[in-house]
Amino acid sequence: MKISINRLNQYIALSESPEEIAALLTRSGLEVEGVEEFVSIPGGLEGVVIGEVLTCERHPDADKLSLTTVDVGSAVVPIVCGASNVAKGQKVVVATVGAKLFPTEGEPIEIKKAKIRGQVSEGMICAEDEIGIGTSHAGIMVLDTDLPNGTPASQYFEVSEDHVLEIGLTPNRADAASHLGVARDLKALLGRPICLPEEKPLVVEKSGPSISVEVQNAADCPRYAGVVITDLKIGPSPQWLQNFLRSLDLEPINNVVDITNFILHDLGQPLHAFDADKISQGKIIVGKLPKGTPFVTLDEKERKLSGEELMICDPNGGMCIAGVFGGNHSGVSDHTTSIFLESAYFSPDVIRKGSQFHGLKTDASFRFERGTDPNMPVYALKRAVQLLQEIAGGKVASEIIDFYPQPIADFVIEVTYGHVNRLIGKNIDPTEVKSILESLDIRVINQTAKGFTAIVKPYRVDVTREADIIEEILRIHGFHQVELSENLNTDYLAEHPVKDLNKLQYRLTEMLAGQGYFELITNSLTKPVYAEKSGYLDSNVNVEIFNKLSEDLGVMRQTLLFSGLEVLAHNINRRQTDLKCFEFGTVYQKTSEGYKEGKRLAIFHSGNRSAESWIEPEKPFGFSDIYAVVERILERLNIEIGQVSMKESAPFTYGLVLKVGEKELGTVGLVDEKILKLAEVRQEVWYAELDWDLLTKKASGLKKYQEISKYPEVRRDLSLVIDKAVTYDQVKAVAEKAGGKLVRKIGVFDVYQGDKIEAGKKAYALSFILQDLENTLTDKVIEKTMSKLIQAFQDQVGAIIRS
Structure with missing residues (x-):
């Protein structure tokens, strides 16, 4: 947001330098990102003066050049001129030696004393494009002025100089999105009064088109004001107004549009001018139009309405997307003589919806969607009418219409x-x-x-x-005036500090990157075919995109699996086959209650865990590698897994489901070949997807410690043959109950299913770490414990103990 120091000075007397004002505003929360100098004509016409041509003769050695002598006030200087229209007695614009010109096109030019075809030239008589005030190069400018010779050209052309503050406005400070808003802060910071333009009552000067207003939903439009102005003469704005707009990087259009832009940036109140003669039946309707209704905006593009945006209409249809963008048919043109000037307060929510849906970000929507002043519309309207009377010859042709049924309370x-x-x-x-x-x-x-x-x-x-x-x-007292105590502390109004989710994510990112993983950032848009053919995703819950860039980017992803597999395929096809990757990303689903999204952490292993070397042969990734990294993640977040069960369905050939309590924390396993084929991946992929939202909810910053036992651990192994239907969770629960406190840890180091055991069976190789924290384990105690475990496995899960 740009703010003119010159305009601020008209609200509040400022003796401070622009840099001091910038520092003051930044300290109070309006961060000034830069201070720029603005000159209405580039270079400020320094060294350019008004001169008079005293003599003019043909150059002896060049038919198209003239030799002139020009009175520039301080001297009479010879100048060689190439313009065909130069003549004795003319008042002209002269760039003296040393002046630097900034032409409309091309690089800057420095004027030097020179010899042109043997004749001395000490300056240049200028055309308008040569000093940057226009585009004409048909000849030199001939001025009609009584100003004395030597008068700076900047005085004749009313060159305006200003300093402009570039403020990085935060979304909460909608009140400061104007010169008045910034002046209010300076009033508090400097303890000086601000001076508002006098609010003059409007007097109806003549009759004009009769306009009525109907607001169909006061919740979307709590206040709507307007007035009819006639006898307008559309034309260029005065120089002061053009300079003000250009200082804010706005291009002047015509006096009526420029006045509405001035009020918006000056008071923070957007206005809109409708050609009154184009309002059908003299009626304005503020409401919504059906979904799919075509509407042509000022940029001559036809847009299909969503049905949710607020529209300014007449009985024939839409004239403007309220608070966002005007219509092509109803706007002010060079032939406009009467306008209906609108000044309203719209609900920020409805303006934000319209702006977002159509991808239109305008100066008006920027303010409306953050929240404007509901008490400003009529004041801004009166101020604009005064300017229309002064600048465009307008006459007030109606009383002010002010629909405000329920004033917004303080x-x-x-x-x-x-x-x-x-x-x-x-x-x-x-x-x-x-x-x-x-x-x-x-x-x-x-x-x-x-x-x-x-x-x-x-x-x-x-x-x-x-x-x-x-x-x-x-912020007004000053952060810098709060002294730091010897013992620093913080305070807050909330009962409990909130977990810093960014720090948690960064902590895991650091850990994974330190272990050689590459982070992926993939597109949230994906192919609909993945859900249709994967065999485990439901295409009915896909979140479809209305304005698809392509069919390949037609829906929001339900899982991070396929976007990650695409990255793996890209690398594998380029002979980068040993891959360890991870991604934090969002997944999306459509539900009966609307849309749902959640954050996930995905981990991919593919290829070899270690490259081939003379020390050891290459070793491919296995289940233990992917499961180990999941355990490290949970350990880092201080989360204990509650239940683990087998998963032998898509997207895995086999894998595990991890739970915390009754909630699924994630899955881990070997990706099924059919899934790999969909993504065109031609080698094994191990994959884990964890519910990051649940992880962050369960994560604890408190870690429990206990004294290391001085008594040694003992390991014993068992091989069980059990039914395929028996899960590891069941086996683990039996072991924990039968072994009691002596069983410190249970692990699976091998799983076998094949023709060497009975059909419908599987073999688990289990390891048990036994330890007594108070005594050294004896052989008798160890054997007794293992016997209890064997008996429990046989009785409760029908296990056969393999020797």
């Missing part, structure tokens, strides 16, 4: 001095607290020794809670 906030001092970290005198708030137009009532009630005007959409009031006090 915010009422209870504040205690104890909270003020505790959160700021310093005791602020109640007198200063009141002074600061009142300088910000926040009324203080019901003062007691304990606190007060703050009355906040509705344009301060970011000040609705006690903490917001305290922030206002602090």
